[in-house]
Amino acid sequence: MILLQVIVGGLLLGAVYALLSSGLTLIWGMMNFINFAHGEFVMLGMYAALLTVLWIGGGPGIFGFAAALALFFLGILVYFSLIKEVMRGPMLAQILSTFGLSLLLRYAAFWVFSPNVMTLPPTALAGTIDLGGILLTGAQLVAGLVAAVLTLGMHLLLTRSRVGSQLLAVAEDRNAAMLMGIRPDRMQALAWGLSAASAGIAGALWAISFPFSPAVGETFALTAFVVVTLGGFGSVPGAMLAGLIVGLIQALSAYWLGPIYKDVVVYGLFVALLWLRPQGLLGTV
């Protein structure tokens, strides 16, 4: 029964990974660009949630929304102030831009929020739920389900909506899209906004049940890299599936081998993947 509980917990965690990774993979699919600051966006989502609770109050619905909104605008800001320009520059500039941004955000957060580990005040979701013998906290359950719904929503937005078609058109051929009356800059900015918002809301969902500090970003970024690689670059359904798998692997390795090995196993999986199947499960290179 404990094993079953670990599995369900891992899948719920995996849904949060899927959400934040779908943001990363969206940017890759749009413009062949890896955002090294994505983990810091997740971290900022946590602090946005914390500040909302402290200043305004309210439950997970409110601070989750606030985190998504704050990060959405941050994503757009980052696109227009930085990414738009470096996309024209050499590869060095592209990679260093978000890598530098990640350092800047991480250490600025250390400076502003102190390196102390923080927790959100207990919410209405704090209680434990018994699902036929599987004990889960309400926060875990809600975070996992909300993340799964949002990831699915992202997929539907991309494949079924007008905006999604426009986004994909820009990804396919920037110039052709422009000739069709789509403004590529707006679409790419929107993609950055959506990507950052997905990271922010994933951070807020995570923060309901786990403590956090400014240093968490790196772990999230690396986990998202693994998920995106496993799922195939640019594929949101791939990220969804891979997120669940990574969450499951993490939970099981923590259970069988001990908590310190959960990241080791996941990063090891990444290295193995590079050798065996660099295009991911559902992707093509």
Next chain:
Amino acid sequence: MKRWGLLALVAALLAYPWLVAGSDSAAFLQDMGALVLLSAVGASAWNILGGYAGQISVGHAVFFGAGAYLPLLLYQHWQLPPLLGVPAGVAASLVIALFVGFPTLRLVGHYFSMATIAVAELVRIVIGNWDFLGAAIGLQGPATSRGWYDVIFRSSVPYYYIFLAVLALILLVTWQMQRSRLGYYLGAIRAGERAARSLGVPVRRYKLYALMLSAAFTSLAGSLYALKTGFIDPDSGLGILVSVQMIITAALGGAGTLFGPLLGAAILVPLQTATNTWLGGSGSGLTYIVYGGVIVLIARFEPGGLIELGQRLAALRQRRRKVVHRAA
């Protein structure tokens, strides 16, 4: 003109410890000089891959760590002179470079950066939990010198000259590389991988050569660090900030230029020392905020670094002078 400039630079570097010997804080300035050179060694090693070949590694700490850990490991467990660990570190780095580079270098650009950061983090966590390698506490070198082979000196001056010699070696190799087939191939790869491949450049093989060359020298930088400090732990040897230091130093001066890394080191090391002395312990956090900001600014406005900026300004001035001449 250019030759005289180079000669002056060499003379200044050779004379530096003596020039500052008379000042009140001679020991401090000599130590800082050694640190500038050490930082330049690491950045020049990164530059071979990141600058010349355009493959941005953000996990070079792995190679630095291999070079730093092995010498102290030999001492810690078998009391062997740390010097013996230096070639072992280089060998280990070459193996890691092959292991990481072989699968990732067939993919373009960002993928390689991502892989390097993941491998570096994996190695850091594993070593941080491995008692044989000192776990979180780290490894220590000999406390007192047992002979020349321990490479322990009370003054920073011998270290300064050792670092200078290694830097000279790296720059010489880089200069030779620049003028050889390898250099031209790497330049072509950096400018456009697909175009290079279509012109018959064996892209993957040459990227791997650059990675191995870069890894070997980075390992050397790690060894020098460990020999001088006599101590290494997962953060100082394998942390992401070790990689950051190399990247920012090379990129600030000018990635893909011979003397860019040295210029970057000559600016950043004193700056870092200054913030640490003025602001105390809290200064280190501020240093990395500034580092992040500087990296973003370089990427956004001046990807060529200061050397390219200087060349452009010089060209501008020359053109203006010509215009003035013509007007007169």
